[in-house]
Amino acid sequence: MTDRSVIVLTGASGGVGRATARRLGERGCRVALIARGRAGLDAAKAEVEERGGEAIAIPADVSDHAAVESAASLVEETFGPIDVWINDAMVTLYAEFLEIDPDEYRRSTDVTYLGTVWGTRAALRRMVPRDRGRIVQVGSAMAYRGIPLQAPYCGAKHAIKGFTESVITELLHRRSNVTVGMVQLPGLNTTQFTWGRTKLEKQTQPVPPIYEPEVAASAVVHSAFHRRREMWVGAPTFMTILAERVAPSVVDRYLARTGFSSQQTDQDLDPEGHDNLFDPAEEDRGAHGPFDDQAHSGSPLLWTSKHRHAVVGAGALAAGLAAARAASRGGGRRMPRRRSLV
Numbered sequence: 001m002t003d004r005s006v007i008v009l010t011g012a013s014g015g016v017g018r019a020t021a022r023r024l025g026e027r028g029c030r031v032a033l034i035a036r037g038r039a040g041l042d043a044a045k046a047e048v049e050e051r052g053g054e055a056i057a058i059p060a061d062v063s064d065h066a067a068v069e070s071a072a073s074l075v076e077e078t079f080g081p082i083d084v085w086i087n088d089a090m091v092t093l094y095a096e097f098l099e100i101d102p103d104e105y106r107r108s109t110d111v112t113y114l115g116t117v118w119g120t121r122a123a124l125r126r127m128v129p130r131d132r133g134r135i136v137q138v139g140s141a142m143a144y145r146g147i148p149l150q151a152p153y154c155g156a157k158h159a160i161k162g163f164t165e166s167v168i169t170e171l172l173h174r175r176s177n178v179t180v181g182m183v184q185l186p187g188l189n190t191t192q193f194t195w196g197r198t199k200l201e202k203q204t205q206p207v208p209p210i211y212e213p214e215v216a217a218s219a220v221v222h223s224a225f226h227r228r229r230e231m232w233v234g235a236p237t238f239m240t241i242l243a244e245r246v247a248p249s250v251v252d253r254y255l256a257r258t259g260f261s262s263q264q265t266d267q268d269l270d271p272e273g274h275d276n277l278f279d280p281a282e283e284d285r286g287a288h289g290p291f292d293d294q295a296h297s298g299s300p301l302l303w304t305s306k307h308r309h310a311v312v313g314a315g316a317l318a319a320g321l322a323a324a325r326a327a328s329r330g331g332g333r334r335m336p337r338r339r340s341l342v
Contacts, residue, residue: 002028002052006079007224008072009033010062010119011089013040013280015190016138018047018287019217020086025051027221032075032082034058034068035089037280054079062089062115063107072122081130084224085123087116087160088138091277092153092192094263095199100152104197107277108152113159120167120180127178128171135180136223137164138216141237143184145244145251147207148259149200168229181223184241185216186234189295191285195276202264203290209236210295213287215302222306234299 007024011017013035024031025048033044033055041057048055056078060067075082090112093104120135127133143161146154161182168180187206190213198204211234219233232238243251273281 003225005029005083005225006075006081007031008075008082008085008119008123010087010115011035011138012044013037014195014285015192015287015289016185016188016213016216016220017086017088018044018191019213020088020220021055022047022051022287023214023217023221024048025053025055028052030054030079032056032058032071032079034060034062034071035280036061037276037282037284039282039284040280040286043284043286061111062087062119063110065114065118065121068115068118068122072126076126082123082126082133084134084136085119085127086136086138086220086224087119088220089115089119090153090156090192091196092150093197093199093277094149094204096149097151099199104277105152109156109159112153112156113163116160117163120164124167124178128174128176131177133178134224134227135178136220137180137182138220139182139184141184141186141232141240143182144241145248147255147263149263179227181226181228182230183216183219183223184230184232184237185219186211186236186240188213188216189289189291190287191281191289193289193291194285195273195281197275197277198269200264201269203267203269204263205265205291206289207236207259207262208294209234210291211299212292212295212297214297215299219302219306231302231305233302233305234296235301238301 007029009017009021009031012021012033021031021033021044031048031053033041035041038059041059045055045057058071058074060071062068092108116137123135137160139160140157142154143157164180164182171178187210189210193204216233219231223231
């Protein structure tokens with residue numbers, strides 16, 4: 001069955017956004033693709049249409065509130081009311097905090113954090129009066145736990161979580177049927193590692209274990225069509241969040257010891273193409289980064305999370321069968337009568 005939902009997807013030209021666009025196309029959705037890079041946007045549009053969906057490509061910088069509002073209006077003029085808005089756009093840079101210039105820090109925050117805020121605002125302005133709609137924030141395990149060399153990104157993801165929780169409570173206060181969900185992701189093999197600005201000498205990489213962007217896209221699309229407040233994707237996300245809750249000072253020391261080396265390979269950095277902080281990449285780079293040979297294409301924990309009702313039901317059934325077997329084994333015994341205390 002074709003799903004004709006109207007979806008807005010920011011950060012659609014590469015990485016998780018690109019993989020998500022493909023999945024939405026497979027569902028037959030009408031997808032508005034927002035990003036800065038025209039080459040990646042055009043390729044994403046073609047992929048959505050090849051898979052059975054409809055798409056429009058809207059070049060826009062999500063850090064610009066007016067541009068986001070204009071994009072939202074264009075979407076509704078083209079496809080009709082927006083059903084789901086997915087905030088995925090981000091830019092980052094790799095460096096120790098003291099080596100990051102103020103304009104660099106502000107730029108990463110403006111896109112990654114304020115881009116989410118402006119997208120959420122544009123969506124809510126249209127959804128709340130209609131009393132329907134869904135917003136999905138693409139987050140990270142780093143919304144709970146900061147790591148070295150990524151202070152702007154970690155700060156933005158923490159901010160998105162706090163901002164989103166405020167919005168959720170306001171919608172509940174209104175008794176609104178508009179819902180907001182978060183998807184917290186692990187390290188992914190995305191274009192982030194081929195076009196993110198870096199001041200390191202070695203090639204950057206996600207903190208292992210690494211997952212393919214399709215794993216993240218599966219969770220994002222699931223969240224788009226289910227009223228889930230939050231999804232944690234992959235075992236590393238679970239372990240990171242739980243460790244931070246139990247022993248944050250231990251995690252501090254562990255990351256101080258391993259966090260620098262785990263985010264770099266042994267290869268010298270290719271100086272070409274590692275800078276989309278202020279300007280987009282000029283060519284289409286697809287969804288994947290350079291780590292296909294190391295990346296996992298699936299996550300058992302994600303499957304369990306997506307099918308939690310079936311898992312709970314199976315557990316209840318197993319418990320019931322065990323109880324029935326125990327009762328049948330004891331069925332020939334006569335239970336002693338209890339003396340009433342009344």
